[in-house]
Amino acid sequence: MGRAADSGRVRAYRRSMRDISRLPTSPRFWRSPVRGRRFTSVLGLVLLVGVTVLFVTGLLSYAAYNPGLAPVNDKTPDKGLLGFYLFSWPTDPHWLYRLTQGVHVTLGITLIPVLLAKLWSVVPRLFALPPVRSVVHGLERVSLLLLVGGGLFEFVTGVLNVQLDYLFPGSFYPLHFYGAWVFFAAFLVHAALKTPIALRNLRAMKDGEEADGQGELTAPDPAPPTFSRRGALWFVGGGSALLFATTAGRSFDGLRHTALLAPHGGAEPGSGPNGFQINKTAAHAGIRAADTDAEAWRLTVTGRTGTVRLRRGDLEQLALHSAELPIACVEGWSTSDQRWRGVRLRDLAQLVGHDDGDPPDLHVESLQRQGAFRHAALSSRQVADPRSLLALYVNGARLSPDHGYPARIIVPAAPGVLNTKWVARLTFGRL
Amino acid sequence: MRSISDSRIGLPRIPLGSRFQLLLLACSFALAAYAGVRLLADDWFGVVLWIVGAALLHDLVLLPLYAAADRALLAAAGAAGRRERAGYMRVPAALSLLLLVVWFPLISGMTADRYRSATGMSADGFLPRWLLITAVLFGGSALLLAVSVLRQRRAAKRRPPAVH
Structure with missing residues (x-):
């Protein structure tokens, strides 16, 4: 074969590579130098703890209604085995529901930037080829649809409900409760498969190893950095801190004015002995x-x-x-x-x-x-x-x-x- | 890892993958299906639309949109020769947008009537407060930028001019 033919083929190959790299299916399409195993691992572990707390406090909220007592208290009467854990809700300590539900909602709002950053960090995987590498891999991708769709569904219905914006298709209680179980089913298997990897990555990070070099999530052709990876984590944390700071005060009469954007934040509805927050007028x-x-x-x-x-x-x-x-x-x-x-x-x-x-x-x-x-x-x-x-x-x-x-x-x-x-x-x- | 290895069928061979993971996934799907039939009992189409729609809308619309906006911002800053200072713009912009997206029903006033009727409080304050927070974010960022520019200038004065 002649040299000229070879170099022509190389040029054609390069051209086709350029075309391919314009598609999201090409790893070269994704250029952010922030993406990498470590970034995803840190966010994943934060969500592992955070989502678990959200799930448990959510289940506690259902128990707090004493749904087993009478049909009027139960908004999801066809729960079946999903109510296996229900117990008679105690009256001590008297701030118990204030704590569990305050944590549920405030933590959920605080985790939004972490969730968004996590989804951003793994989005190249959505387009990775081949789309299905094995039967198990294909099933895992179906499970990821439940994880991402279910997770977003839970966050969106929760955020809308606290703002009294009942756009969602049905009553909030069954949607958020059954939706949580669908999401958590996918979350459990995802956590079981990925937590060991995330922990390994973080250990490598602690030991000062360059864990990102060969990672699937690392951009092979990164754009010049504008942010360090640490800076990006600070940025995500800053978003969470901002949401927390403008939300958490609505659980305390003395701090309510600091909850600038959250419902039932800002000023009290009135003054005097009856001036405190009203659920329904x-x-x-x-x-x-x-x-x-x-x-x-x-x-x-x-x-x-x-x-x-x-x-x-x-x-x-x-x-x-x-x-x-x-x-x-x-x-x-x-x-x-x-x-x-x-x-x-x-x-x-x-x-x-x-x-x-x-x-x-x-x-x-x-x-x-x-x-x-x-x-x-x-x-x-x-x-x-x-x-x-x-x-x-x-x-x-x-x-x-x-x-x-x-x-x-x-x-x-x-x-x-x-x-x-x-x-x-x-x-x-x-x- | 085992694979379905009957090559006589002539189909492309898709390996099975880990048996352990298959078992885990089966358990997960069983639980999701048990809750899912209850979730879909009332308005199955609406709920499926919301769950699948949320994933697709986020991954295929929202994310590309904000990534493109960020690229455009970086390109504009790069064209002005100030790529390293783009952060002073994108951080307050992103935080402000985050607050807007999360609290959109209240800030936009779309639930103002219900909010007033239910809680006895006006919802008029949310938009001005969001604008104020946005102003503080950009103002703070501008202040940090000014400090950093001043420092650079002072450092440049102290250093002897570089020889090229």
Whole structure:
């Protein structure tokens, strides 16, 4: 073969290589010098811990509703085996739900930059050829669709729900709960396959080895760097820090003004004893002043010995007790402890014949005509707690309409929606 | 690693891969399917659209979009001979965009009515606060740039001129 023919072939080859490198299927298409095993490993390990915490706190939130107690508390009644872990939600410590759900939502928001950076760091893999190297590799790619799609689905539905933007196709509770299981199924297998690799990479990093040299994720033809890899990690961490700093304050009354962009951040809705955060206002819930005035409103209490009907004035004559408890919402925000004053739920149970020391469960109904939580069930464990009140006052003042006047439930460690406002009927007994 | 090695069939041979990984994946798919039938019970099309759509939209639209924007920014900075200073622009821009994407429903005001009705608070503050944070991010970045330029100049003055 002649030399001329050879060099022609080489030129053609080079030209075709240039064309190929314009396609994302070519490793040369990806030029960022930041990509590499180490960058992906660090982000992956952060997500390994973070997503596990998100999953566990999410499962705890479902348990906090006591879904096994009554159908009204259970938004995913066809859960089957996925509810295997459910337990009776405790009332101690009284800030338990405030903590678990605050961590769930605030951590989720904080992890968004890490998730985005992780997806960015591995995107060349999406286009790598051949698309399927083995049966197992093909199945792993299907699993990755569930991992990426499911993960994004969980983050997006969560972020939309806390902003009251119900765009998603259905009710939030089943979508986010079952979606979490689909995502976590893919997450588990991904973690099992990749964690050993990530740990090995980090160990190599610690020993000062150049672990990236031959890695699949490393750009073979990198662009001149504008960022060191360490700088890129700082950048991702900075994004997380910024989201955290503008979100976390909404779990504390004193720091709320620092939560500049998060819902229920910024200023309090009002001032004075009733000025703290409101989940749903009276107007939003369709509560009319005529329904709650002294003439119209009666509390109906039913139990073993029958039914009694009480005015607010009658309730004020019963033994009143105080409890310092927060409001903690599934949306992740919470208030600091408020000083509630009212009648103990167990005293009301006694009033209708439950006086043998065996506390009953309780079904609570609100004046609200619609809304998923216009009624709720409380467990005997919650009823028995001396801090569980039918509150009439808060912080020394009469409850405002937005906080549930004439009377509302307040139970330690329970999710906000179980603290029913504008209570109309209490039914004690086995549920 | 074993492979399906019956070459008499004449199909391209796709190796099976690790049996252990196959087992892991089977367990994972079983769990995902168990939850998945419940997830898809109400509006299967909508949910599939959201999950597959989220992955495709992110990988094939959002990521290329921000990567292209970043390349354009770098190219513009490179053309001005200031490639090493592009970070002073892209860091505050990226952080500001991140906040906008995460809190878009509140910042854009698309849920303002529901937010006001439910919480008793106005949603009008979110847009000005985002703009303010954006201004602080860019302002801080400009300040850092100014400090770095000043330092470079001072260092250049102290050093004797380089011989080319």
